[in-house]
Amino acid sequence: MKKIIVSAPGKLMLFGEHAVVYGHPCLVTAVNQRMYVRVEILDEEQFQLDAKDVKIKNYKKYLSQLGKGEIPDAAKFVEVAVKNFYEKFRLRNGIKVTTYSEFSFQIGFGSSSAITVCIIKALAELFNIKLSNKEFFDFSYRVVLDIQGKGSGFDIAAAIYGGTLYFQSGGKIIHPLAIHSLPLIVGYSGIKADTVSLINRVRDKFAKNNKRFQEVCAEIEIIVRRSRQEIERANWKIVGELMNRNQKLLSELGISTSKLDDMIAAAISHGAYGAKISGAGGGDCMIALASEDNIKSVERAITRAGGRIIPVETNAKGVKYEK
Numbered sequence: 249m250k251k252i253i254v255s256a257p258g259k260l261m262l263f264g265e266h267a268v269v270y271g272h273p274c275l276v277t278a279v280n281q282r283m284y285v286r287v288e289i290l291d292e293e294q295f296q297l298d299a300k301d302v303k304i305k306n307y308k309k310y311l312s313q314l315g316k317g318e319i320p321d322a323a324k325f326v327e328v329a330v331k332n333f334y335e336k337f338r339l340r341n342g343i344k345v346t347t348y349s350e351f352s353f354q355i356g357f358g359s360s361s362a363i364t365v366c367i368i369k370a371l372a373e374l375f376n377i378k379l380s381n382k383e384f385f386d387f388s389y390r391v392v393l394d395i396q397g398k399g400s401g402f403d404i405a406a407a408i409y410g411g412t413l414y415f416q417s418g419g420k421i422i423h424p425l426a427i428h429s430l431p432l433i434v435g436y437s438g439i440k441a442d443t444v445s446l447i448n449r450v451r452d453k454f455a456k457n458n459k460r461f462q463e464v465c466a467e468i469e470i471i472v473r474r475s476r477q478e479i480e481r482a483n484w485k486i487v488g489e490l491m492n493r494n495q496k497l498l499s500e501l502g503i504s505t506s507k508l509d510d511m512i513a514a515a516i517s518h519g520a521y522g523a524k525i526s527g528a529g530g531g532d533c534m535i536a537l538a539s540e541d542n543i544k545s546v547e548r549a550i551t552r553a554g555g556r557i558i559p560v561e562t563n564a565k566g567v568k569y570e571k
């Protein structure tokens with residue numbers, strides 16, 4: 249029985265969230281917490297899924313039923329990825345998919361995109377189908393759009409390419425930054441955020457003030473471009489200041505929470521160069537940047553403000569075969 253295991257990294261948005269949905273660039277880094285997918289070919293024409301991290305066990309369907317009927321949320325990305333891939337390449341073999349994760353789907357590290365990327369990579373390898381990186385991106389991004397209708401695809405790019413990327417919506421630009429790592433502190437707020445509702449919240453808030461929204465996005469773009477240079481120069485003090493400027497604009501977009509604000513303020517008052525939300529906001533994680541000497545006191549301050557420190561290494565490797 250032929251089988252394969254593939255892994256892909258989670259991600260953290262560094263700069264440019266929300267504006268990236270409207271065509272502006274962002275910076276994203278891949279983190280060393282990975283998602284794993286095992287795919288094996290079956291004799292029967294069935295799709296089977298085991299994803300015990302998200303309480304899916306013995307989920308089964310005939311291939312002809314893929315994408316039809318009630319699909320549990322936790323199975324959607326895998327099932328739609330398989331369905332799209334099977335339709336495009338006219339495949340008929342049954343498969344069993346098993347997923348497991350080094351991180352909780354709740355913290356906002358992008359488990360759905362990492363899983364989508366793993367599945368596409370595994371299927372391409374199993375069925376000997378060559379995909380360029382761009383085709384691979386487009387295919388995976390399509391799955392995300394089919395399910396949630398919105399999103400820039402920055403998380404898909406991070407899962408495929410790894411490293412730290414300068415990214416423009418829909419993968420128009422995907423440029424790796426020339427760096428080794430980024431000394432980030434990550435604090436989880438304990439609240440699960442829903443990306444699409446937060447995108448909609450921003451849209452509604454500015455429905456009658458598009459001019460200001462355009463200005464905010466333009467300011468975010470300037471910050472993203474400058475941060476790209478300063479990150480490559482490892483000028484962490486300036487990168488921290490840029491984080492603070494980006495955070496002010498995110499607050500204006502209305503996606504911060506009092507818990508995130510407290511964690512960010514605590515980090516800064518204990519010596520962080522800067523701190524901000526990472527991602528859609530409304531919960532999930534904040535990130536801070538601090539000198540080596542201050543890391544411990546910043547971490548303690550974030551914890552006292554109610555956050556949980558999640559140790560990560562940035563600039564992690566993109567999708568890869570494990571076996």
Ligand code: PMV
Pocket residue numbers: 261264265266267268269356358398399400401402403441442443447526527528529532
């Ligand atoms: O919710 P997250 O952490 O996946 O971040 C979303 C970032 C947005 O810019 C709001 C959406 C997107 O797809 O770029």
